Amino acid sequence: MNYKVLYRKYRPTNFDDLVGQEHIKRILKNSIINDKIAHAYMFTGPRGTGKTSTAKLFARTLNCLNQHDGLPCGECDNCVNFNTSPDVIEMDAASNNSVDDIREIVDNIGIAPTNSKYKVYIIDEVHMLSNQAWNAFLKTLEEPPSNVVFILATTDIQKVPITVLSRCQRFDFQRIDRTLIFENLKRICALEEIKYDEDAIKEIAYLSDGCMRDALSILDQLSKVSDMIDMDVIKSNFGTVTDSELNILYSFIIKNDIDGLVTLLRKIKESGIDIKIFIDKILDNFLDKAIDMKKKNVSSSAFNQLKKIIEVLTEIYSKLNYNSNGFLLLELELISFINDDENQLSNREINQIISREIIPVDNEVDINKMLNNENSNQMYRISDEFINVRINNTFVKCNKEYKVCFLDLWNNFVSKLKADSIAEMLNIVTKSVPQVVSDSYAILLTKSESIKIVGNSKLYELENKFNTFNDSSYKFIFISEEDWKKFMQSYDKAKKYDIMDESEYINTDTNSVSLAEDVFGTDKLKID
Numbered sequence: 001m002n003y004k005v006l007y008r009k010y011r012p013t014n015f016d017d018l019v020g021q022e023h024i025k026r027i028l029k030n031s032i033i034n035d036k037i038a039h040a041y042m043f044t045g046p047r048g049t050g051k052t053s054t055a056k057l058f059a060r061t062l063n064c065l066n067q068h069d070g071l072p073c074g075e076c077d078n079c080v081n082f083n084t085s086p087d088v089i090e091m092d093a094a095s096n097n098s099v100d101d102i103r104e105i106v107d108n109i110g111i112a113p114t115n116s117k118y119k120v121y122i123i124d125e126v127h128m129l130s131n132q133a134w135n136a137f138l139k140t141l142e143e144p145p146s147n148v149v150f151i152l153a154t155t156d157i158q159k160v161p162i163t164v165l166s167r168c169q170r171f172d173f174q175r176i177d178r179t180l181i182f183e184n185l186k187r188i189c190a191l192e193e194i195k196y197d198e199d200a201i202k203e204i205a206y207l208s209d210g211c212m213r214d215a216l217s218i219l220d221q222l223s224k225v226s227d228m229i230d231m232d233v234i235k236s237n238f239g240t241v242t243d244s245e246l247n248i249l250y251s252f253i254i255k256n257d258i259d260g261l262v263t264l265l266r267k268i269k270e271s272g273i274d275i276k277i278f279i280d281k282i283l284d285n286f287l288d289k290a291i292d293m294k295k296k297n298v299s300s301s302a303f304n305q306l307k308k309i310i311e312v313l314t315e316i317y318s319k320l321n322y323n324s325n326g327f328l329l330l331e332l333e334l335i336s337f338i339n340d341d342e343n344q345l346s347n348r349e350i351n352q353i354i355s356r357e358i359i360p361v362d363n364e365v366d367i368n369k370m371l372n373n374e375n376s377n378q379m380y381r382i383s384d385e386f387i388n389v390r391i392n393n394t395f396v397k398c399n400k401e402y403k404v405c406f407l408d409l410w411n412n413f414v415s416k417l418k419a420d421s422i423a424e425m426l427n428i429v430t431k432s433v434p435q436v437v438s439d440s441y442a443i444l445l446t447k448s449e450s451i452k453i454v455g456n457s458k459l460y461e462l463e464n465k466f467n468t469f470n471d472s473s474y475k476f477i478f479i480s481e482e483d484w485k486k487f488m489q490s491y492d493k494a495k496k497y498d499i500m501d502e503s504e505y506i507n508t509d510t511n512s513v514s515l516a517e518d519v520f521g522t523d524k525l526k527i528d
Contacts (some may be wrong), residue, residue: 113147285312299345302345
């Protein structure tokens with residue numbers, strides 16, 4: 001088997017290749033340069049942060065015949081044959097934790113290195129050793145022969161006896177900075193000729209939670225799924241949440257939109273995202289918002305509300321190890337902020353948040369426009385059921401000829417909006433593409449969830465303007481690319497579609513009745 005997984009293929013061969021842990025690299029290199037080698041080292045820290053890699057690098061450099069400035073030459077016999085060297089002994093204490101395993105080390109420790117300066121013992125997951133094994137190891141660990149070095153590694157330092165820790169130089173490995181992981185992933189993608197979207201690589205760095213091995217494993221897995229690694233590939237395989245969705249989530253909270261909040265939370269849950277990563281991303285996003293609020297002098301009430309949300313989320317995060325239903329806790333706590341008298345924001349404060357771009361204007365749609373869709377003349381009650389009805393009705397008589405004709409009308413619509421400088425509508429239609437068209441219905445595909453929301457909130461207004469310009473009678477529905485992919489997975493080409501009644505989705509307030517009559521006729525209009 002010639003194939004090697006990426007984290008093994010790109011294991012560093014010298015300290016300069018090791019990503020992160022600068023403080024540890026500096027000390028170990030200086031120890032070698034100054035020939036001040038301790039007899040025992042303890043490497044502790046989270047998984048995938050470089051403990052074993054650093055141990056091997058240290059052992060390689062110690063025994064290099066031509067090391068220079070604390071780096072192995074990579075060319076001498078000891079460097080070339082490092083992986084098969086009898087003088088570097090690796091042991092996994094998770095499966096070799098008995099007193100007999102340690103006695104074997106003790107019995108052989110007096111045998112001189114074969115062709116190296118040091119005999120190096122690397123013992124991984126050392127906290128798994130039994131009490132009897134530790135007792136048998138203590139004396140040897142304290143006073144080994146001068147040509148023996150022990151490197152012990154653990155992810156659970158609290159289980160290592162204090163008598164052992166006092167005999168070792170301890171090095172604490174930290175989670176690797178996401179920026180460093182991101183840059184390393186890009187480097188490896190270039191070497192492996194993997195096509196990628198930068199946002200997707202950043203997301204992999206986030207999902208890895210500071211663990212380089214996890215990041216490379218995710219990259220390795222996704223490179224086998226698709227020729228192009230983008231956010232859609234990550235969402236379909238690991239589940240994630242975008243900053244745009246987090247901005248919408250925050251807007252639902254401040255606007256007291258419980259239906260929107262619950263729907264979004266459950267949609268994100270269904271994506272399969274890990275609850276810890278989800279909360280961590282919310283905390284990062286909301287902390288940035290809190291900092292911006294202070295910088296831009298937003299009202300103290302808005303800051304205090306956000307501060308309280310962050311405190312609640314931090315508390316939930318700390319409980320996740322003891323509670324298996326983290327999403328339930330999260331949903332319960334976030335909806336508690338809806339219509340909460342102690343944390344209610346005025347319209348002035350909400351407008352301040354928007355105008356000072358605490359909810360940023362993304363590259364697709366101004367969130368301000370999304371929030372201000374409380375149109376008393378809004379014709380339709382937008383819901384998942386209504387969207388499905390519109391999709392169904394479009395499929396009744398759809399064909400390519402209708403689509404070709406509609407594209408001409410759509411381009412004419414765009415030209416008219418530009419000529420009349422109707423910027424808000426233009427922003428929606430230029431980011432939407434006709435996907436399926438019948439004689440009187442059209443499904444409009446968007447790349448953005450926010451464009452979908454805004455487009456459907458202004459559906460009647462857009463239909464009316466379009467039909468006026470083109471002397472036509474089309475009905476639309478906006479759908480995101482993600483939702484469309486889900487629909488197509490369940491799409492049955494053999495299914496026969498019949499027109500479904502839309503009248504139950506019409507608003508029945510007095511300002512909308514006359515509009516409804518124009519569209520559906522008085523005979524089909526039912527008002528409760």
